[in-house]
Amino acid sequence: MPPLLELDRVTIRFGGLTAVSELTAHVGGHELVGLIGPNGAGKTTVFNLITGVYQPTSGDIRFAGESLVGRKPYQITGRNIARTFQNIRLFPSLSVFDNVRVAFHLHVKHDAVHSLTRFRAFHAEEKEIAAQTMELLDIFDLGKFRDEPAKSLPYGSQRRLEIVRALATKPKLLLLDEPAAGMNPTEKTELTKLIRFIKDKFQIAVLLVEHDMQVVMGICERIAVLDYGVKIAEGTPTEVRANPKVIEAYLGEEPTPG
């Protein structure tokens, strides 16, 4: 039984710059793994590689034993990997409800023709999706915003909505890209709880890119540290914290507030 996600000596170069170099890592079936590193270490690039936004220059990425290389982002989402974005990318003009509804896209049976004919099965399915959407929204306390356009939500709620939207694609692995960015300490504590809750409630694996050490150290079972695209350490939060290479990599950087 291979791990859920495997990165096998993954390298990507942009022109002369090697953004990620020979990265080997894995995420288990129900694991919460953190990926940390100073600014520009290549963390988000790793996400973009996994989700097919970029293609690796060399190496292989496997999910549940199957290679993801060469697949398009929407196909990878179809293989049960969902993500959020560092700079929130909701559908601003769509309502909160529609933002989540549209993410059920992969699981609806109707298409253009059914949208036109609008037979009974179409209505039944739409009703079912609406119910599931509301259920998800209510779990995350967003039900009250259902008809607001996503762009009008407060910042924290937008972050949460983005996570809900990702969950609506029914992932086995959720990639969270700096979910704590721009949050105050109270919000961060809540977020930590929320991530744990998601992992248990939906029985999924989570890979977390985060700048904020407090958040990462608080919830991750295992942490990998990137610096200039190279993995310099890996282990439990305690091990990583004690690793001299990690301390050195973060030295010179301003200490992260939080």
Add this chain to the structure above:
Amino acid sequence: MLARSQYYLLAALAASFVASLFSGSFNSYFLDVAVTCGINITLAVSLNLINGYTGQFSLGHAGFMAIGAYSASLLTTNFGGKLLPLVGGQTWIFFPLALYAGGVVASVAGLLVGVPTLRLRGDYLAIVTLGFGEIIRVLLQNVDAVGGARGLIGIPDYTTLFWTFGLAAITVYTVWALVNSTYGRGFIAVSNDEIAAEAMGINTTRYKITAFVVGAFFAGLAGGIYAHFKQYIAPQGFGFDKSIEIVVMVILGGMGNNVGVIIAAILLTVLTETLRQFGDYRMILYSLLIIVLMIARPQGLFTWTGWKRKSA
């Protein structure tokens, strides 16, 4: 059991039919303006699917219209003698079939334009679709079989209020129904943020192609209606300025706002008629109006909470 929206469609079709029965009692100028309104509604709403809902900036809608107009007219004019008897001489069967054929040819063109150009965005897509429209026009001008620059004459006058507004109603229903479903929200997702849409499992390419094909199909049908109304078509009637006219309707109506776009189509059609009395100054006033309206209300006349787009 029909859905409520489908009752509205039937009601609109019935109303067009009734209006058509009384068309003899309207004066011909009114009829002319009414049919032009109906055609423009079809054109603007079908372009709204591409430009408004899906966020792809096409400047070649008149090209699709031309393809539909020429295809349908060739069928009814050159082959009418052979084909009409096959349906028992009934023009009410023959005409929609000819229109449909024109729509299909136009949608094939939509596919041909859509597939290679979908990687392009914004300005670039606009320029390429503009180029496509111009290429269609130049080709039509140089093919003698379709009359060349002189155009096609002697097209039978099959167009009635029923066909015109029946088509407009079907177009509005189609675009509405397509967008109003979980599947259809994908169009708007594509226009909002392509990268996020892909990350939600949405095949953005397929959505864009669908929008182009459906939009082109209805533009083609509108072209057929237009041809069998004017009874004469020429390449210069489907130029860049016609495409612009349709785009202006969509933008003034408010991108992705069907009701607004319908109102804008009617308003601009009537306005163009009204401006005729200014003779040589008509187009000057028209272009000034475009500039002023774009500055004053870029989100459209009828969109009160216009959505903000990222400027590229």
Add this chain to the structure above:
Amino acid sequence: MSEFLQQLINGLSLGAIYALIALGYTMVYGVLRFINFAHSDVFMVGAFVGYYAIEKWHLPANSIGGGLLALAMAMAICAALGVLIERFAYRPLRGRSTLSVLITAIGVSLLLQNVAQNRQIGFGPNPKAFPNLFPYSNFHLGALTVSSNQVIVLIVTLVLLAALYFIVNHTRTGTAMRALSFNPTAASLVGINNDFIISFTFALGSSLAAAGGILYALNYPSIDPLMGTLPGLKAFVAAVLGGIGNLPGAAVGGVVLGLVETLVVACGGSTYRDAVAFGVLILILLVRPSGLLGKAEREKV
């Protein structure tokens, strides 16, 4: 062989004109990121100023001094026109979606064309014969024929390109232009007056278009209010070909397009003359959308 050389010379002088117009597109795109559709009509106005300078304002025809004066007048008037267009049509839309600006630009283009076509306030719709601004003669080099107008096109283009190069690379304003196109926010933070620089860019681009208009009319001496459309579209293609936003790219793109077009015509494809540009455009956008000299912009995710 001499036939080929002859076409090369013809293509080069046509390409030089495309290059002048393409520079305007690319400069505006560089600072504002949109296609200035009205640019091709500024080109048309430039040609008409040249016409009026001789026919109505009685500058001497067939003289180098008169020709240069007409050229300078066209460039100055069009520079002012460009600044006015930007000030009243585009500036109110600053920061709005590309789409609204594009439509406004089309509106401005329609406005210029229709005002120009108007008999009372414009030039009227009929084509006019463009006078000979400069003394005309043909030079024969073996089997080659080079007209003095072609030589003038090449000389004027080279001088203008050199001037532009100097302005962009060796003046404070030019440096500010480059800074603005690199990052408008940062530019205004370091104290650059973005409004002034944008006006300046329009003035510069429009005066080059005016020069292009005069030079074009010298070689194709029939001018009318819609004359800008096709050369304008082709120059735009040239700008895309070279990599839009890239100044040397626009110059190179113009010359390449002029050569390709002339060679296609020489090879018997004269009915496809105008289709060449669109073919090149579609090809380049599909194969190398960033253009010959452009850098690919990667969207940050």
